[in-house]
Amino acid sequence: MTNDSKGGQRREQSLTRERIIEASIELLDSAGEGGLTFRALAERLATGAGAIYWHIADKNDLLTAACDSVVARTMEACLVGPSRQETIRTLALGIFDAFDEHPWVGSSLMGAPGRLPIVRIVERLGQQLQALGVPDDDLWATVSALLNYILGVAGQNAANTLVAKKTGADRSEFLDAVANSWSQLDGEHYPFVRKVAGQLRVHDDRVDFLAGIDIILKGIKR
Amino acid sequence: MTNDSKGGQRREQSLTRERIIEASIELLDSAGEGGLTFRALAERLATGAGAIYWHIADKNDLLTAACDSVVARTMEACLVGPSRQETIRTLALGIFDAFDEHPWVGSSLMGAPGRLPIVRIVERLGQQLQALGVPDDDLWATVSALLNYILGVAGQNAANTLVAKKTGADRSEFLDAVANSWSQLDGEHYPFVRKVAGQLRVHDDRVDFLAGIDIILKGIKR
DNA sequence: ACCTGAACACCGTTCAAGT
DNA sequence: ACCTGAACACCGTTCAAGT
Numbered sequence: 001m002t003n004d005s006k007g008g009q010r011r012e013q014s015l016t017r018e019r020i021i022e023a024s025i026e027l028l029d030s031a032g033e034g035g036l037t038f039r040a041l042a043e044r045l046a047t048g049a050g051a052i053y054w055h056i057a058d059k060n061d062l063l064t065a066a067c068d069s070v071v072a073r074t075m076e077a078c079l080v081g082p083s084r085q086e087t088i089r090t091l092a093l094g095i096f097d098a099f100d101e102h103p104w105v106g107s108s109l110m111g112a113p114g115r116l117p118i119v120r121i122v123e124r125l126g127q128q129l130q131a132l133g134v135p136d137d138d139l140w141a142t143v144s145a146l147l148n149y150i151l152g153v154a155g156q157n158a159a160n161t162l163v164a165k166k167t168g169a170d171r172s173e174f175l176d177a178v179a180n181s182w183s184q185l186d187g188e189h190y191p192f193v194r195k196v197a198g199q200l201r202v203h204d205d206r207v208d209f210l211a212g213i214d215i216i217l218k219g220i221k222r
Numbered sequence: 223m224t225n226d227s228k229g230g231q232r233r234e235q236s237l238t239r240e241r242i243i244e245a246s247i248e249l250l251d252s253a254g255e256g257g258l259t260f261r262a263l264a265e266r267l268a269t270g271a272g273a274i275y276w277h278i279a280d281k282n283d284l285l286t287a288a289c290d291s292v293v294a295r296t297m298e299a300c301l302v303g304p305s306r307q308e309t310i311r312t313l314a315l316g317i318f319d320a321f322d323e324h325p326w327v328g329s330s331l332m333g334a335p336g337r338l339p340i341v342r343i344v345e346r347l348g349q350q351l352q353a354l355g356v357p358d359d360d361l362w363a364t365v366s367a368l369l370n371y372i373l374g375v376a377g378q379n380a381a382n383t384l385v386a387k388k389t390g391a392d393r394s395e396f397l398d399a400v401a402n403s404w405s406q407l408d409g410e411h412y413p414f415v416r417k418v419a420g421q422l423r424v425h426d427d428r429v430d431f432l433a434g435i436d437i438i439l440k441g442i443k444r
Numbered sequence: 445a446c447c448t449g450a451a452c453a454c455c456g457t458t459c460a461a462g463t
Numbered sequence: 464a465c466c467t468g469a470a471c472a473c474c475g476t477t478c479a480a481g482t
Binding site for chain 1: 329332333334335336341344345348349352359360361362363364365366367369370371372373374375377378380381382384385396397400403404407411412413414415417418421422425429430433434436437438439440441442443
């Protein structure tokens with residue numbers, strides 16, 4: 001029962017769904033989206049690759065479960081603000097920061113439509129929108145707009161860090177490279193993109209995200 | 223140039239980047255996101271798998287190029303409406319319909335941050351926002367909000383059709399199943415989600431999408 | 445230059461066999 | 464019941480060898 005150092009990792013506990021998910025999150029955080037494989041996971045858990053399938057249906061199930069674990073923690077940690085509007089902004093920022101810390105969540109969330117992690121987010125956003133006075137008939141369309149915006153940002157951020165990692169840079173370096181390529185575009189066909197390239201270079205992801213939330217909050221019927 | 227690309231296994235044309243991209247789109251449309259492999263593509267083009275690498279850098283390059291081809295056609299086809307607002311709505315709907323017809327574009331777009339297909343969309347949206355009177359300092363944040371919303375919807379729709387296909391249903395059947403599972407959730411923890419499950423069941427993706435666009439347009443500073 | 449196709453280094457998933 | 468690990472059916476990508 002005591003720790004033997006074979007393979008570098010302990011195996012005092014028995015294999016459970018929770019332990020598998022926990023190890024998956026560690027792997028995803030440290031090695032990125034591509035870092036989660038059944039072989040790497042099995043090695044880390046000091047078991048065989050097939051053993052995982054006793055507790056997990058398939059890779060998508062694993063990814064969704066890991067995603068849900070992060071989302072659940074995030075939803076619990078998000079406090080209520082001084083006003084409804086503030087609460088939604090705090091909630092949105094909490095989600096943004098969590099996805100910033102775990103970029104793989106953005107892409108995992110895309111593969112889990114209608115599943116538990118999405119449900120958690122919809123519930124929290126929706127309750128606030130309802131309290132804000134959004135008419136019953138508009139509730140779904142409104143929460144859907146907010147959700148899709150958040151998912152879009154999350155997905156782009158995940159893609160940014162992924163592509164950045166592949167080129168050996170961090171996300172802000174990558175965005176700088178994008179700004180450079182945009183400012184060198186043909187001015188005849190892409191006048192607007194050239195123009196905003198400068199704003200892209202000095203922008204702050206978090207500030208822009210919040211600006212989008214504010215646009216939506218302002219446009220909401222109530 | 224006349225082009226009879228339909229029907230034949232054997233090809234008298236030489237291999238070009240354009241022909242590879244065209245075949246990729248056909249494959250993606252008919253077999254879905256997972257249908258595009260270098261082996262399947264090579265067979266369709268009556269060539270070896272390695273030959274493709276002479277014209278294409280890697281799979282991501284291929285996907286982005288296929289994506290760009292669809293986006294470019296969509297942007298060209300989109301007419302200007304009677305008003306600026308209308309033009310943006312028409313544009314957004316054009317994008318929605320194109321992504322509805324080619325669901326794989328939604329996920330491909332996620333993997334191509336800052337690349338040409340995104341640039342095309344930003345350019346068209348941005349020009350209209352500028353004409354609408356959005357202040358220069360807000361242009362990037364505004365176009366970014368609109369873009370991220372559109373990408374979020376595109377990504378979710380792609381995921382919906384993908385998951386639906388895996389379970390052997392179409393997208394509306396899948397959404398119906400989601401609505402069912404939502405209405406059976408624990409009412410104590412998920413009162414809001416239970417409440418909107420009904421709206422989800424009778425909703426229209428396209429109408430909801432447009433409602434989101436309208437919320438953003440209404441919230442925009444000008 | 446362009447193309448061939450076998451080979452390489454992976455992957456998710458399965459399953460007979462063990463405890 | 465739970466776990467093992469070899470085996471299977473794939474991938475994307477490379478590269479010596481051909482034309």
